[in-house]
Amino acid sequence: MTRVGCRALIGRGWAALGDGPLPEGVLAIGAVSHPSLFPRCAAVVHHGGTGTTTTAGRASELGARLRAEAAESDPVRGLIG
Numbered sequence: 185m186t187r188v189g190c191r192a193l194i195g196r197g198w199a200a201l202g203d204g205p206l207p208e209g210v211l212a213i214g215a216v217s218h219p220s221l222f223p224r225c226a227a228v229v230h231h232g233g234t235g236t237t238t239t240a241g242r243a244s245e246l247g248a249r250l251r252a253e254a255a256e257s258d259p260v261r262g263l264i265g
């Protein structure tokens with residue numbers, strides 16, 4: 185993270201990630217509101233669950249573009265609200 189000049193958050197989750205030593209600029213956190221956090225992030229890397237994917241997409245400029253382009257696509261209509 186230091187090399188690219190940014191910081192990172194690791195959600196501990198049920199696997200208790202981040203319990204060991206972490207590099208500078210990396211912080212392990214507990215439960216957090218994704219809709220509150222994601223808009224403040226430059227990138228979101230996650231497990232790929234539908235709820236987290238939808239929230240990450242809603243929080244990003246890319247997500248807004250994808251929603252606009254996919255608005256007529258039946259397979260994603262239910263995900264984009």
